Amino acid sequence: MSTMPIDSDALRARYAQERAKRLRDDGNDQYVEPKGRFAHFLKDPYVTAAPRAPVHDEVTVAIIGGGFAGLTTGARLKQAGVHDVRIIEGGGDVGGAWYWNRYPGAMCDTAAMIYLPLLEETGYMPSQKYTLAPEIFAHAKRIATHFGLYDHALFSTEVTSLVWDEPSSRWIVSTNRGDTIRARFVSMGTGPLHRPKLPGVPGIESFAGHCFHTSRWDYDYTGGDASGAPLHELAGKRVGIVGTGATAVQCIPALGRDAKELYVFQRTPSSIDVRNNHAIDPDMFAALGPGWQSKWLTNFATLQTGRFAEEDLVKDGWTDISQRIRDRVIAEINSSGVGPDTLQRAYEASDDEKMSEIRARVDAIVRDPATAEALKPWYRQLCKRPCFHDEYLQTYNRPNVRLIDTSGKGVERIDATGVWAAGVHYDLDCLIFASGFEVGTEQARRSGFETVGRNGRTLSECWAEGMRSMHGIHVHGFPNLFIVSLTQAANLISNVTHNLVEAGTTIATVVAHALKTESVAVEVTEAAEQAWLQLFAGNTLSLLGAADCTPGYYNNEGRPIGPHETLNTSRYPEGPVAYFQFIDGWRRTGTFEGLEFRRHA
Numbered sequence: 001m002s003t004m005p006i007d008s009d010a011l012r013a014r015y016a017q018e019r020a021k022r023l024r025d026d027g028n029d030q031y032v033e034p035k036g037r038f039a040h041f042l043k044d045p046y047v048t049a050a051p052r053a054p055v056h057d058e059v060t061v062a063i064i065g066g067g068f069a070g071l072t073t074g075a076r077l078k079q080a081g082v083h084d085v086r087i088i089e090g091g092g093d094v095g096g097a098w099y100w101n102r103y104p105g106a107m108c109d110t111a112a113m114i115y116l117p118l119l120e121e122t123g124y125m126p127s128q129k130y131t132l133a134p135e136i137f138a139h140a141k142r143i144a145t146h147f148g149l150y151d152h153a154l155f156s157t158e159v160t161s162l163v164w165d166e167p168s169s170r171w172i173v174s175t176n177r178g179d180t181i182r183a184r185f186v187s188m189g190t191g192p193l194h195r196p197k198l199p200g201v202p203g204i205e206s207f208a209g210h211c212f213h214t215s216r217w218d219y220d221y222t223g224g225d226a227s228g229a230p231l232h233e234l235a236g237k238r239v240g241i242v243g244t245g246a247t248a249v250q251c252i253p254a255l256g257r258d259a260k261e262l263y264v265f266q267r268t269p270s271s272i273d274v275r276n277n278h279a280i281d282p283d284m285f286a287a288l289g290p291g292w293q294s295k296w297l298t299n300f301a302t303l304q305t306g307r308f309a310e311e312d313l314v315k316d317g318w319t320d321i322s323q324r325i326r327d328r329v330i331a332e333i334n335s336s337g338v339g340p341d342t343l344q345r346a347y348e349a350s351d352d353e354k355m356s357e358i359r360a361r362v363d364a365i366v367r368d369p370a371t372a373e374a375l376k377p378w379y380r381q382l383c384k385r386p387c388f389h390d391e392y393l394q395t396y397n398r399p400n401v402r403l404i405d406t407s408g409k410g411v412e413r414i415d416a417t418g419v420w421a422a423g424v425h426y427d428l429d430c431l432i433f434a435s436g437f438e439v440g441t442e443q444a445r446r447s448g449f450e451t452v453g454r455n456g457r458t459l460s461e462c463w464a465e466g467m468r469s470m471h472g473i474h475v476h477g478f479p480n481l482f483i484v485s486l487t488q489a490a491n492l493i494s495n496v497t498h499n500l501v502e503a504g505t506t507i508a509t510v511v512a513h514a515l516k517t518e519s520v521a522v523e524v525t526e527a528a529e530q531a532w533l534q535l536f537a538g539n540t541l542s543l544l545g546a547a548d549c550t551p552g553y554y555n556n557e558g559r560p561i562g563p564h565e566t567l568n569t570s571r572y573p574e575g576p577v578a579y580f581q582f583i584d585g586w587r588r589t590g591t592f593e594g595l596e597f598r599r600h601a
Contacts, residue, residue, distance in 0.1 A: 064188045118146075324350040472503070482507040488572075
């Protein structure tokens with residue numbers, strides 16, 4: 001912990017100055033869909049779809065999306081006795097983001113003991129605290145195998161429309177393979193981390209060299225593989241990478257190690273804390289008793305959101321800042337008593353201390369003063385997704401690696417031979433886009449299809465003024481449809497899979513009850529949906545409010561947060577732990593308050 005005094009007023013001024021550099025009028029519109037020359041970025045480079053006859057049948061539950069959202073829902077359905085389950089997935093296998101993300105260095109940034117779902121159910125021990133992508137992908141396949149979710153699954157298959165048929169109380173699922181599937185229930189696990197986006201840089205399509213998106217890593221060009229083999233084909237190549245977010249932080253060390261020259265084009269530096277990865281002790285794992293993962297999940301969520309626990313089971317960077325805030329709150333109460341701004345003062349002081357340490361770490365590692373200064377994050381830690389890495393900053397000490405800091409402006413333009421930034425042209429052989437996935441765009445655009453509910457009303461129309469749901473799962477006007485979502489629920493962004501497991505458990509419980517009671521349709525009432533939405537008035541994710549944060553997908557790219565954005569980013573007002581406790585109690589009552597079960601068509 002830092003003992004140096006911090007000038008909080010000067011720090012606020014610097015944060016505001018850096019934020020102002022990065023504000024843009026176009027917000028999310030600065031990103032573009034992969035079209036034209038880049039349309040293949042939406043294709044699957046890993047599996048060639050095998051020809052098959054179209055499927056025309058009926059299932060009890062169709063699960064759209066084979067990532068952890070679909071897998072955990074499918075697993076819980078099987079455990080609840082619902083076996084007629086079909087996954088429909090655009091990729092060639094399960095895994096979702098971990099099917100697509102095979103770039104070098106890819107790994108989870110939340111501890112594997114809590115990030116990998118259903119460890120206890122599958123009896124699997126992660127190899128290390130932060131597991132690499134191939135191991136995560138393998139665990140997704142393990143879940144699918146363990147729970148029989150490969151049975152009847154359709155891979156390399158994209159849903160093109162989802163339409164509710166009122167007379168039969170069935171969803172009609174159409175796909176790009178000519179399938180027409182009638183489903184009694186549908187669970188949508190089409191999360192935001194599967195559809196790549198590109199920066200809307202002028203001239204982006206004119207680049208004549210080789211280029212690809214990190215989620216479609218081209219090992220044929222770079223050499224190497226997802227397991228970490230050297231990218232030997234880059235030995236004579238000048239490589240540029242646009243972006244310095246979580247993905248870039250993980251792949252830049254490998255690029256810097258293997259490329260002849262690496263140019264990193266940075267708009268905003270990431271916050272890079274210590275990772276300190278290590279192997280999992282088999283003896284420790286073997287000693288864990290029944291229910292251990294649930295205990296660890298609750299412990300992490302409790303500490304990470306500033307609540308009290310007797311011990312820290314996970315011990316990572318996420319829980320560190322939260323425990324600092326907690327300890328500062330206690331100190332504030334002991335010295336000044338409880339006031340309306342006690343939590344605010346504690347958060348600010350703790351975050352100032354933490355971020356000062358992170359900036360000091362840059363100075364301690366990066367030898368070139370100018371590069372070190374450009375790599376320092378001038379914002380609060382949770383304004384952008386925090387990163388943890390022990391090789392990223394060190395990469396900038398390599399003589400072949402250059403940080404091209406754009407002072408918040410981003411790349412100016414791209415031409416046939418390279419990239420322009422700050423008035424300077426950089427010749428490149430290869431350009432890599434680490435620009436992430438679509439977050440914040442409309443649901444139909446992210447999923448790739450429209451959902452049509454009762455009376456022909458689309459989900460896009462229903463959500464035109466912001467997401468509407470009860471529990472982030474049920475939507476009025478869309479019977480027998482379940483959305484697996486973080487929003488309007490726990491929205492625990494530090495451990496996404498915890499949200500998915502709870503949502504899957506809820507969906508499975510509701511479906512099992514509907515089948516037991518021979519209900520043809522289950523739907524949230526309009527009154528219950530509206531009552532749930534009232535909880536989120538003025539409630540956004542940011543503790544300090546979006547106005548204090550540098551632009552990013554956490555805060556609508558710095559654009560104003562209105563009612564629409566509030567609905568699309570909100571979480572249960574009392575926090576994730578309270579939501580998990582609430583939804584568990586709601587399930588256990590067996591009355592499913594707010595839902596209407598209809599027994600006759």
